[in-house]
Amino acid sequence: MNGLVDEMNEKEFRSVFTKEQFYKIDKMIEEEKLLMVNVILLLKNAGSCNELKSFFDYAFSVSFLSDRFEKMLVDEDKKNEEKNEKLLADFCECYLLLCDKSIPDELLSIVVHCLLKVASKKEGNEETQKEVEIAMLCFNCIDDGTKIEQKLYLNEISEIIKYHQEHHNLTQLAYQSSWKFLINRFFNNISLEEVIVNELHFTREARREIEDMFKSVNWKRKEEGKGEKEVKEMLVIERWLLEIKKLISSCTLWNEECSGLIRSICQVFQASRDDHPDISHVCIISLRNASDKKNMEIDVLQKEGVMDVFLEEMNQSTLDDENISHCLNFFLDISERLKEKKDDGETDETKRIELKRKIFEKMEEEGYEDIIAGFHEMFDFLNRSYVIYVLSLNVSDYFVNA
Template sequence: MEELKGMLDEMDECGFCSIFKTELFDEMDKMIEEKKVGIEKVVVLLKHIGRIKAAGCMYFSEFNRSLLLERLKKKIAEEEKKKGDKDEKHFADLCECYVMLVSDFLPGLLGICVPCLLKVGLNKEESEDVQKEVEMALLALSSIWQRNCRNLTRLGYSLAWDFLISRLVEDKKLGKGIANELHFGREARRELEELAASVDWKEKEKEEESICIIMRWIEITDTLICHCHALNSEECVGLIRCIVCVCRAAREKGQKIRKGCIGLFVTMARCKAVGAEVLWNAGVIDVVLEEMKQETQKKILRKR
């Protein structure tokens, strides 16, 4: 098993995908059925395959058509129904294999696997073995966000991130995992850009869905920075520039958004989540000065 895992680590994507065909997974299933190998050992191998696939952003759909997938789904459902005698480690392994190896998730199974993986991700023990499991759970969760959550509505996608971050904010290590493994900055920027493009900023402010979701993304970003001081350094400038653009666009229409953006910039500076140079280059200083100038002009006009 260890030799095989070592060989897999050395393969390129072409070699990897040429080996793991439906027939191979069916053969593994047959070996389990004939009791030539225990399912636990097969799961260990599947987990390693899933790690390589997810980390390398590889795509293959052979596992979707295999008998082994059907066994895996059945086993997850059986384990989920168990109470006190459930092997939590084995259950988490099954869930990780499922979300990292399939291409199309079943909503029911996803609803079982996500809470399980979040529970693993929340483990705060500092032992090396536990931290490896935490990293594995985060990697598995990242494959869900990348492939499945794009099928959610924009509101649903923001709620998924809100759910994840609100449960991990007390642990700075996990916060860094959200920033670096799940690429929060990249995802938030894309969503904000698409949402902002859908809003008619010339109209007077109204509580349309896009406005509400934009505000939610700003609040989620603020929560992550406030508690974990975490943003991926390579992605944060793009995200901050995007938020600066949103702030400027919302000057006439979105008072809540504008105030939320300014509050977020204050959080970034106070928590030192990013350096002063990054804030400057992203245009934060300029937009804050513009905001101060506008507020001063409003006060002068009111006094008249």
């Protein structure tokens, strides 16, 4: 059954793991017709697929089995000398991997404490690595908006990340998942920004991980032709990119390490554009968001190839409406920022004018003016379809005037 679960697509998964099926499992446990050890084996594997493949299945959350697991978690945690730590961890993992609802407050501290004990194991053998990977995946199932006190997790998660940076004891997925958990907490606690960027060096680590995996993926090979290892690496790359997208949108402490990360995103976008739309889509949004960040210097975007990416993209014959919107917004942001005179010295103002000249010349080489004119009739349609981006209807706003 576990083998079949691994190969399921979303439709197949939903047809098997229904509310009725979870009811049957719950009833068989009640009648002692099904051993809990077998339930755990099946549900942990099903839950891993649910999380990794983003099936977002809701059946478990509204089932009696979910209620049973919540009660078992509380009851097992109340035990003292008789407490079974392994069983408690299993309950936590099954529950979180399949649950798609807010965790009750009485369970939150239990699951965080329990999973951190598993995730903090430092042995590098395959069995321990798998245990840690599952525990870290479970952390990612805790809703972004759930407030967790720093004292419950920060020291332990920081130690897990730092230890891996020195000893490389985690799998690629477990390491990425530890970062995801920490960045998810950032949205409720802005003070984590300093830890994420300057203490634990997120941008440096994300770049290194992406570049290592990028080299071992054949980007021209279709998904069905890739091996299991290659598919998993692409999954982890996409997960890194999703966290980068979140942080670019919200973080104010980008430092010099970010420059190389921007280059890596450009590289992944160009490699994935033709055959891997989910990945290229995350890349283009991240690069577009970077153009709007005042602490992201335009000359860095130019030097690292972001300008080239958007100019190349606008020349694509298969460009879809949403990407047109991202491209136009990118150049609108760049144009507006370069038209703002600097008040911080003659040197900076001279630099701004020189950068304007370089970008203008680049636009001329690529036939940018003709492209913009060709898109002008679509501006109003794009605004109605992608209202969040709010494009200007004035063509001249998209030009960096020399």
